[in-house]
Amino acid sequence: MSAEHVRVPLVQPGTRAELAEVEARILAERGRVSLLYQVLLNSEPIASGWERLLTAVRQQTGVPASLRELIILRVAVLNGARFEFDAHVAHAEKAGVGARKIEAVWEPELSPLFDPTERLVLELADRMTRDIVVPDALMERLRAHFDSRGIVEVVATVAAYNMVSRLLVALNVSH
Template sequence: MQNGSDPLQELPAALAAGARRPAGTTGPVRVGLVVPGTRPALADIEARIMAQRGRVSLLYQVLLNSAAIVSGWESMLSAVRLQTGVPGPLRELIILRVAVLNDAPFEYEAHAPIALREGVSAQKIAALSAVAIAELFDPEEALVLALTDAMTRDVAVPDALMEGLKQRYDDQQLVELVATVAAYNMVSRFLVALQIAH
């Protein structure tokens, strides 16, 4: 990114790898969409979503099919995104890496602009699409991305990696990092399974 340039202008190149449907999917969203304002029983949760997100996105129109799920989802994801000590740039690197690994372009497209606003460079966003973690990431980013890769690809985290994390983070920080990776694996798998895509 050049000084004085608008980081959102750099987004199209950074999104090139993610701007497609998940592999193996061909059709529309696999469940019905709930149009906001059409179910009075959902008015409170719709108001919460609007307050947190400014709109009821396609994802939330799917989630509104279950009042219990959308309510819990909104509470948990808002806590992960807005109430932990995970720095915004690190959180967005996690989310984008999960989206790449799980082939979830909707998640990637939703969070790439957020990552740019949080100060993640377009170069780092693009590098998340590589198989291996690039050298342009600083040691903390590389460590957290290694955690993200282990949890997303293998579920289990090797002892040596966990020891490296424990040397850098206290228990609360580690729980919040692991919860962020886990939560966005949930998001991406939900998106892919139900073919939620732009």
């Protein structure tokens, strides 16, 4: 990973005593302090809240890992966040998403490779990312498949990874 064009300084772990607690939480949850977190550590409150929110989204919801990772990949593609896409390919593979589906998230229209539930959450990702507004008809289809908690969790996943990818793009975090 190259950091030469990142628009803020990277905070090297262990260099600022006031960040020790948040760095310890990041290490405990993620196993390392990634380039993204080295950027976020410029603001302790943001890094801390970010870590808590994204840990909840990735590890504490009922969204199946394969759906979550497809959402993340699609949002990364739509927002031009190659760094995020590349960071999640291995997670998608581990969740059982095949190579053909991973490649298919790059297609402008949703591929017939995706099953109906995958297409549903990917359509949600497309609408929320491209149009912001989710049509009532799409929300009704989501209600037919997910309970209230599930809807909040898939919507929050799309929203959270729009936040991630847009921060990465704005601060030029890339390879």
